[in-house]
Amino acid sequence: MSDAQREACSVQQEKRLARRRAVSAAFGVACRVLTWAGVAVLGVLLWHVARAGLPWLDLQFLTSFPSRKPDKAGILAALCGTGWLIALTMLLAVPLGVASAVYLEEYGRRGRWASFLSVNIANLAGVPSIVYGILGLTLFVRGLHLGTSLVAGAMTMTLLILPVVILASREAIRAVPGTIRQAAFALGATRWQVVRHHVVPASLPGLLTGVILSTSRAFGETAPLIMMGALTYVAFVPKHPMEAFTVLPIQVFNWASRPQKEFHGLAAAGILVLLAVLLAMNASAIVIRFRASRRFRW
Numbered sequence: 001m002s003d004a005q006r007e008a009c010s011v012q013q014e015k016r017l018a019r020r021r022a023v024s025a026a027f028g029v030a031c032r033v034l035t036w037a038g039v040a041v042l043g044v045l046l047w048h049v050a051r052a053g054l055p056w057l058d059l060q061f062l063t064s065f066p067s068r069k070p071d072k073a074g075i076l077a078a079l080c081g082t083g084w085l086i087a088l089t090m091l092l093a094v095p096l097g098v099a100s101a102v103y104l105e106e107y108g109r110r111g112r113w114a115s116f117l118s119v120n121i122a123n124l125a126g127v128p129s130i131v132y133g134i135l136g137l138t139l140f141v142r143g144l145h146l147g148t149s150l151v152a153g154a155m156t157m158t159l160l161i162l163p164v165v166i167l168a169s170r171e172a173i174r175a176v177p178g179t180i181r182q183a184a185f186a187l188g189a190t191r192w193q194v195v196r197h198h199v200v201p202a203s204l205p206g207l208l209t210g211v212i213l214s215t216s217r218a219f220g221e222t223a224p225l226i227m228m229g230a231l232t233y234v235a236f237v238p239k240h241p242m243e244a245f246t247v248l249p250i251q252v253f254n255w256a257s258r259p260q261k262e263f264h265g266l267a268a269a270g271i272l273v274l275l276a277v278l279l280a281m282n283a284s285a286i287v288i289r290f291r292a293s294r295r296f297r298w
Contacts, residue, residue: 092154219278
């Protein structure tokens with residue numbers, strides 16, 4: 001190759017490199033613009049909700065039951081019902097999800113059946129929530145005659161978030177290095193001892209991440225509960241899991257659907273309470289995950 005040809009090739013390479021750098025810089029600028037645009041929209045929405053809801057957010061609002069009079073309406077029944085529902089849902093979904101993930105990753109054989117289960121679990125994670133509401137209405141409310149109780153609602157929400165818990169737990173277990181398992185087996189540990197003392201503790205940060213994501217989804221879902229017949233007006237605090245209930249999203253939806261402007265302010269205050277509780281739950285789970293991740297580093 002002559003010197004002229006080498007120089008021509010070098011010029012072409014520099015042009016291509018400059019073009020790639022320009023495209024990369026433009027893509028980075030576009031990503032930053034879109035990111036900050038989303039943050040700005042979120043900030044506007046939060047500002048609008050805070051401006052409308054803060055005047056209604058006081059102790060009386062948190063300790064009173066719903067009422068047809070806006071100045072006497074509160075969110076106590078919905079707040080307690082949400083606590084009941086989330087606690088029961090986590091009590092059912094977390095053991096089932098983690099146990100299923102452990103079985104599929106540590107005990108289940110690789111084959112067509114395992115692939116079939118994996119594909120269906122992934123598909124179930126993307127099913128619309130209203131479908132789970134129809135299933136809960138048919139199976140739990142009418143089939144098992146549980147009625148519109150907290151148990152029926154918790155079972156319905158368990159079906160909703162169980163695929164997410166399983167998928168996130170499987171990824172967390174799969175991320176544990178195989179050398180940890182091999183070292184435990186070399187020392188004579190059984191598979192159960194390896195799973196109990198090494199795999200599950202080492203994957204705990206990822207497991208908690210899955211629980212956080214699933215809890216966030218269950219916390220804000222309204223369609224399944226409306227479909228199964230959860231009440232929109234509850235003037236009492238549930239005492240046991242077989243009582244009727246309402247939750248914060250349903251109460252907010254009920255107030256927002258009314259024509260009076262005062263109820264729109266109550267709905268905004270309910271949204272602020274919903275966000276505060278959700279952020280508190282996520283923050284506590286993140287702290288637990290951070291402390292657990294400091295114990296296991298490889």
